[in-house]
Amino acid sequence: MIHLIFFLIFLVIVTSSVSSSSSPLSCKQESGGFSSNLPYPFGLGEKSEIKLNCSKIGEIKIGEFVVKNVTSNKILIHFPANCNRSFDKLNNLYGKNFGVSSRNSLLLQGCQSPSSKCLILSSLIENRLGSQSCDISGLSSNITCYIDESGFEFLDIEKVGNNCSTLLSSVVVDAGNKKVDNNSGTDVALNFNTLELGWWLVGNCSCHFNADCVIVNGTDPHGGGMVRGYRCQCRHGFTGDGFAAATGCRAG
Ligand SMILES: *[C@@H]1O[C@H](CO)[C@@H](O)[C@H](O)[C@H]1NC(C)=O
Ligand SMILES: *[C@@H]1O[C@H](CO)[C@@H](O)[C@H](O)[C@H]1NC(C)=O
Ligand SMILES: *[C@@H]1O[C@H](CO)[C@@H](O)[C@H](O)[C@H]1NC(C)=O
Ligand SMILES: *[C@@H]1O[C@H](CO)[C@@H](O)[C@H](O)[C@H]1NC(C)=O
Ligand SMILES: *[C@@H]1O[C@H](CO)[C@@H](O)[C@H](O)[C@H]1NC(C)=O
Ligand SMILES: *[C@@H]1O[C@H](CO)[C@@H](O)[C@H](O)[C@H]1NC(C)=O
Ligand SMILES: *[C@@H]1O[C@H](CO)[C@@H](O)[C@H](O)[C@H]1NC(C)=O
Ligand SMILES: *[C@@H]1O[C@H](CO)[C@@H](O)[C@H](O)[C@H]1NC(C)=O
Numbered sequence: 001m002i003h004l005i006f007f008l009i010f011l012v013i014v015t016s017s018v019s020s021s022s023s024p025l026s027c028k029q030e031s032g033g034f035s036s037n038l039p040y041p042f043g044l045g046e047k048s049e050i051k052l053n054c055s056k057i058g059e060i061k062i063g064e065f066v067v068k069n070v071t072s073n074k075i076l077i078h079f080p081a082n083c084n085r086s087f088d089k090l091n092n093l094y095g096k097n098f099g100v101s102s103r104n105s106l107l108l109q110g111c112q113s114p115s116s117k118c119l120i121l122s123s124l125i126e127n128r129l130g131s132q133s134c135d136i137s138g139l140s141s142n143i144t145c146y147i148d149e150s151g152f153e154f155l156d157i158e159k160v161g162n163n164c165s166t167l168l169s170s171v172v173v174d175a176g177n178k179k180v181d182n183n184s185g186t187d188v189a190l191n192f193n194t195l196e197l198g199w200w201l202v203g204n205c206s207c208h209f210n211a212d213c214v215i216v217n218g219t220d221p222h223g224g225g226m227v228r229g230y231r232c233q234c235r236h237g238f239t240g241d242g243f244a245a246a247t248g249c250r251a252g
Contacts, residue, residue, distance in 0.1 A: 025067060027054035036060060040246035041201055042070055049201055050097045063092040068194065072242065073214075073231055074101060079195035081169035083109065090157060090167055094221040097229070098199040100155045102148035103172055110165030111144045143168060153198050154219045170195040200229025207232035208240070208248030 027036035027044055034044035034054050041049035044060075053061045060067040066078040075098055087108065093100050146160050172191040198216065205213035211232040218227040232242030234249035241247050 075197040077195040098197045099219040101196040101198040104170045106146040107168040108144045108164040112163040172196045210249035211242035
């Protein structure tokens with residue numbers, strides 16, 4: 001199925017540069033602390049359930065990476081193609097409450113056993129990298145891609161490994177809304193230069209009464225295996241963050 005999606009990539013290039021008119025995330029340091037338009041459970045203060053950072057120029061950050069958006073189940077990170085990014089940087093994207101989602105297709109270089117799975121993808125990336133100062137031309141560059149097929153929500157970093165030296169980029173494959181269109185492929189969207197993290201809260205479910213508690217098998221950032229987490233999701237017909245401690249869910 002996933003291989004089919006990659007085959008169809010040619011058909012959907014047009015969707016690749018997603019831009020949205022809604023206002024992007026930003027933050028500001030003020031005398032009393034930080035202010036931002038982050039929704040619960042995200043925040044910048046020490047007491048936030050999921051604490052992110054605010055840069056001097058008002059960008060929300062996780063480690064060195066800029067957070068583009070957060071949604072009810074994911075965090076989207078700006079992850080531009082960079083042929084000089086060490087594979088180990090992936091470790092920095094696993095935290096107490098978030099981890100690298102298995103919907104990312106990682107583009108790797110310098111692997112001990114390269115595969116040819118992503119020839120189409122690498123030629124697309126090549127076009128997008130433009131004049132970057134690294135050799136990714138043609139087959140000699142041996143770009144490998146890693147696609148997780150384990151069925152778990154998060155990438156197991158040990159399995160990605162394969163002793164790759166470089167983490168070139170990531171593409172989020174969004175297989176879209178099957179309800180809208182049965183014809184697999186036509187609604188596949190590719191989000192280039194983006195890395196998707198999944199998030200969770202730990203502890204007992206504390207959701208609004210019009211929300212479902214979704215159990216999340218998170219990952220321990222220190223390699224301790226699975227962590228039981230949860231997220232709240234408003235039921236059909238309701239909108240909101242779903243958490244009892246925040247705005248909950250409202251009809252409509
Ligand atoms: C951020 O995500 C929300 C929820 O999915 C969406 O409505 C909004 O358009 C997104 N904002 C940007 C700037 O992409
Ligand atoms: C925020 O910055 C602090 C101090 O530099 C760092 O220890 C922490 O890991 C950062 N948190 C995130 C989510 O990047
Ligand atoms: C690539 O990274 C190495 C080590 O981090 C650094 O020494 C080198 O200058 C970088 N090269 C480029 C082109 O950024
Ligand atoms: C790319 O792969 C080919 C065949 O597997 C190999 O001969 C070549 O050395 C590799 N090139 C690099 C730069 O790793
Ligand atoms: C990766 O490298 C280490 C040491 O260099 C080696 O022991 C291990 O077998 C390698 N793993 C793979 C998947 O090639
Ligand atoms: C989608 O597929 C299901 C079963 O294959 C079918 O019953 C349904 O009518 C299809 N929906 C659309 C919009 O084509
Ligand atoms: C979860 O609920 C149980 C039973 O009510 C309680 O004993 C436990 O301390 C709670 N755990 C947390 C982390 O709040
Ligand atoms: C979470 O892990 C448990 C136990 O390993 C498993 O039974 C369950 O299906 C997993 N849930 C999801 C959503 O992956």
